[in-house]
Amino acid sequence: MSHHTTPNKTFWTPANILTAVILAVGLALTVKRFTMGIGSVTNLTDDNPWGIWIGFDLLCGVALAAGGYTTSAAVYLFGMKKYHSAVRPAITTAFLGYAFVVFALLYDLGRYYRLPYPLTIYPGPTSFLFEVGLCVALYLTVLAIEFSPALWETLRWKKLRFWAHSLTLVLTIFGVVLSTLHQSSLGGLYLLAPSKLHPLWYSPYLTLFFFLSSIPAGLSMVIFEGGLSHKFLHHKMDETHIKEAPGVTLGFAKAAAVVLFAYFNLKWIGVALDNNWHHLATGWGTWFLVEMFGFVLVPCMMYAVAAREKNQKLAFYASIVTVLGIVLNRLNISLVAFNWQLPSELRYVPSWEEIMITVFIVTLEITVLRICLNKLPILHEHPEFKGAH
Amino acid sequence: MKRRKFIGMLAGAGACLAASSATAGGTHHFKGYPESFGVLFDSTKCIGCRKCEAACNKVNELPAQPVPFDDLTVLDKRRRTHHDTFTVVNKYEIGNKPVYRKQQCNHCLEPACASACFVGAFVKDKTGAVSYDASKCVGCRYCMIACPFEVPTYEYHDPITPRVRKCTMCQPRIEEGKLPGCVEDCPKGALVFGRREDLLNIARERIRKHPNNYVDHIYGEREMGGTSWMYISGVPFEKIGMREDLGITPAPELTSGALSIVPAIVGLWPVFLTGAYALTKRRDKIAEEEQHHAVAEAVAEAQAEAAKKAKAAMDKAEREKQSAIDREVKKALKEAEEARLKAETPADPSEQ
Numbered sequence: 001m002s003h004h005t006t007p008n009k010t011f012w013t014p015a016n017i018l019t020a021v022i023l024a025v026g027l028a029l030t031v032k033r034f035t036m037g038i039g040s041v042t043n044l045t046d047d048n049p050w051g052i053w054i055g056f057d058l059l060c061g062v063a064l065a066a067g068g069y070t071t072s073a074a075v076y077l078f079g080m081k082k083y084h085s086a087v088r089p090a091i092t093t094a095f096l097g098y099a100f101v102v103f104a105l106l107y108d109l110g111r112y113y114r115l116p117y118p119l120t121i122y123p124g125p126t127s128f129l130f131e132v133g134l135c136v137a138l139y140l141t142v143l144a145i146e147f148s149p150a151l152w153e154t155l156r157w158k159k160l161r162f163w164a165h166s167l168t169l170v171l172t173i174f175g176v177v178l179s180t181l182h183q184s185s186l187g188g189l190y191l192l193a194p195s196k197l198h199p200l201w202y203s204p205y206l207t208l209f210f211f212l213s214s215i216p217a218g219l220s221m222v223i224f225e226g227g228l229s230h231k232f233l234h235h236k237m238d239e240t241h242i243k244e245a246p247g248v249t250l251g252f253a254k255a256a257a258v259v260l261f262a263y264f265n266l267k268w269i270g271v272a273l274d275n276n277w278h279h280l281a282t283g284w285g286t287w288f289l290v291e292m293f294g295f296v297l298v299p300c301m302m303y304a305v306a307a308r309e310k311n312q313k314l315a316f317y318a319s320i321v322t323v324l325g326i327v328l329n330r331l332n333i334s335l336v337a338f339n340w341q342l343p344s345e346l347r348y349v350p351s352w353e354e355i356m357i358t359v360f361i362v363t364l365e366i367t368v369l370r371i372c373l374n375k376l377p378i379l380h381e382h383p384e385f386k387g388a389h
Numbered sequence: 390m391k392r393r394k395f396i397g398m399l400a401g402a403g404a405c406l407a408a409s410s411a412t413a414g415g416t417h418h419f420k421g422y423p424e425s426f427g428v429l430f431d432s433t434k435c436i437g438c439r440k441c442e443a444a445c446n447k448v449n450e451l452p453a454q455p456v457p458f459d460d461l462t463v464l465d466k467r468r469r470t471h472h473d474t475f476t477v478v479n480k481y482e483i484g485n486k487p488v489y490r491k492q493q494c495n496h497c498l499e500p501a502c503a504s505a506c507f508v509g510a511f512v513k514d515k516t517g518a519v520s521y522d523a524s525k526c527v528g529c530r531y532c533m534i535a536c537p538f539e540v541p542t543y544e545y546h547d548p549i550t551p552r553v554r555k556c557t558m559c560q561p562r563i564e565e566g567k568l569p570g571c572v573e574d575c576p577k578g579a580l581v582f583g584r585r586e587d588l589l590n591i592a593r594e595r596i597r598k599h600p601n602n603y604v605d606h607i608y609g610e611r612e613m614g615g616t617s618w619m620y621i622s623g624v625p626f627e628k629i630g631m632r633e634d635l636g637i638t639p640a641p642e643l644t645s646g647a648l649s650i651v652p653a654i655v656g657l658w659p660v661f662l663t664g665a666y667a668l669t670k671r672r673d674k675i676a677e678e679e680q681h682h683a684v685a686e687a688v689a690e691a692q693a694e695a696a697k698k699a700k701a702a703m704d705k706a707e708r709e710k711q712s713a714i715d716r717e718v719k720k721a722l723k724e725a726e727e728a729r730l731k732a733e734t735p736a737d738p739s740e741q
Contacts, residue, residue: 033548034548035548036546037544037545037546037547037548037551038545039545039546039552040546040548042545044543044545045542046469046471046472046488046533046539046543047469047539049530049533049534049543050530050534071421073662075664076666077665077669078665078669079669079670079672079673102519108529109527109528110527110528110529110530110543110544110547110551111526111527111528111550111551112525112528112529113547114508114526114527115527115588117508117525117527118507118508118527119457121525122508122509122510122525123507123508123509124506124507124508124509124510126503126504126641126644126648127504127505127507127531128644128648129505129507129531130507131648131651133507146400152567172662173658173659173662173666174529176658176662177654177655177658177659177662180654180658180721181651181654181655188644188647189531189534191536191643191644191647192419192504192534192535192640192643192644193534193537194499194636194643195537195632195634195635196534196537204647206647207647207650257445279720293531294728297619344707375480
């Protein structure tokens with residue numbers, strides 16, 4: 001392990017200046033949102049009650065944080081110990097991902113201070129949103145405990161670390177159960193709106209689609225972030241992490257290829273189930289085909305080739321296409337193909353201010369993630385806890 | 390690993406979720422509250438006077454509108470309900486003749502908004518009204534996503550206590566024995582208030598008596614499982630802005646199937662995952678045992694081989710030693726023999 005710090009390097013790098021500007025604008029807009037209402041910063045209307053704060057911050061945020069449960073399940077439940085070094089970065093990303101999903105939700109909720117209501121005072125169990133809320137709350141707790149050993153190690157609180165670590169198996173199983181439920185429930189939200197979501201995207205299988213696609217989403221984020229860490233945080237990684245990284249990338253690439261293919265097949269069964277073939281000949285159909293072939297089948301093939309040829313670079317590019325594909329899919333369902341029958345002047349286009357708040361939240365998340373990766377034993381083992389897993 | 394504790398925790402979580410979704414996964418058929426009220430709107434009688442809008446504004450104490458209610462030019466523009474307008478009348482030109490249609494909450498028998506709400510802020514009342522309780526609302530606006538009639542609206546500019554707003558069917562007035570505001574003020578009898586069953590009969594009777602004036606369909610009798618507010622019309626409903634592709638499935642049924650899988654996942658997934666873990670453990674253990682076994686075998690084999698080699702070497706050495714002794718003995722014997730012969734030979738002549 002190495003702690004190289006360059007004392008003469010200035011804090012005001014271009015990246016940090018940009019971060020500071022975004023955070024400043026974001027804070028100003030936050031004040032506006034919470035003093036003048038949601039309507040003061042968004043283009044939301046009575047016809048379009050959910051915009052990018054739900055479509056991107058919530059739906060994409062949760063899907064892309066799926067690396068936590070997929071990686072820990074692979075290592076702790078299915079015994080793929082060679083991926084062990086990927087667990088901590090994945091859990092960290094997932095924990096921050098969910099924490100910021102909840103944070104972003106506060107902007108979107110009209111009465112954000114009542115966020116615990118569904119769990120405590122007035123449960124509404126007929127709603128898929130109730131399931132989402134319950135599972136996300138529980139899973140955030142699970143992730144916090146799973147993430148905590150990195151903190152306890154830094155603080156040298158050995159007892160707490162031991163306690164948190166002894167729960168690993170239970171937490172992993174809980175994590176998979178809760179993730180299965182809330183990943184699928186996000187798709188389930190739209191089951192209630194068959195008249196508003198375009199038939200090519202609406203399906204009784206929506207829950208299954210969302211769950212299944214969350215797996216390659218999570219795996220791809222692990223590959224993607226692994227690639228970035230290698231580039232920018234190489235000095236923070238210990239030998240085990242560096243040695244195991246290609247195995248993680250190629251192993252996850254193989255898994256992602258398999259699941260993407262299963263998802264690709266299931267999506268067509270979904271089209272066949274409701275006999276929606278005739279929609280494929282329309283403009284919406286073209287857009288659907290772009291999503292299906294360009295952002296499901298193409299990355300699936302890229303991953304398959306990458307795994308076979310042991311080509312890490314190709315796997316990295318495939319992860320980018322998959323992540324874009326997941327974002328495209330979630331935005332299609334929540335915004336693009338939603339309210340497709342409304343006349344174009346009534347359709348929703350986000351305002352620059354709500355886009356800016358989303359950028360602000362993502363920037364905040366990346367900043368916290370950078371601090372964690374730099375300060376905590378995540379890409380390397382803490383010297384006092386070597387091999388203590 | 391405290392296995393008992395772990396299973397207990399899982400069972401607790403499972404029971405919690407299972408109980409919570411049992412209500413949604415039911416298989417019974419809900420026909421609506423038998424004595425509930427409703428309103429029948431007859432578009433052939435509506436003249437677009439906006440009296441209903443004015444009445445609604447008054448009884449609900451909504452803010453004054455920018456355009457007064459006697460200004461009918463607003464009818465030329467397509468309008469929808471708003472957080473301070475619970476009902477609007479729209480005009481549709483059909484064959485150069487204007488047809489008017491009133492719009493407000495349809496008060497579904499099994500409302501999508503109530504099914505969507507995760508705090509139970511929407512309740513279908515036995516009067517027939519779908520009521521909203523702002524004291525529970527979190528402001529997620531899922532009700533607005535869910536409503537197939539695009540009814541609930543929102544106070545987007547209220548930063549602290551925004552409410553969802555929609556027609557209440559004048560539930561408080563009904564409970565006082567009064568008519569809903571709009572019905573009371575309608576000058577043309579385009580709105581009829583009564584028990585839903587009676588309204589259906591009135592509608593059927595009008596269609597039967599004047600088959601040329603009406604389309605043979607009561608909108609709201611079965612749409613989305615049926616609504617308390619119903620419509621009859623002389624022109625196809627889709628021409629007056631009403632979707633005819635909504636189907637007759639009540640909203641809760643759209644999600645009940647998928648929700649009923651939740652307890653199954655909670656019940657089965659931990660078992661499968663624990664099984665997967667156990668299999669992995671066992672696989673590792675077997676692999677380890679096999680490795681031990683193989684190592685032991687290899688060691689034994691090597692030892693046996695070494696022993697064999699040692700023995701062979703010993704034997705060889707023994708043999709060599711023996712043959713050396715033999716050789717030495719032979720040599721000694723030979724020497725002794727030679728010495729004896731040598732000693733005997735010169736002695737012979739001297740003895741003669």
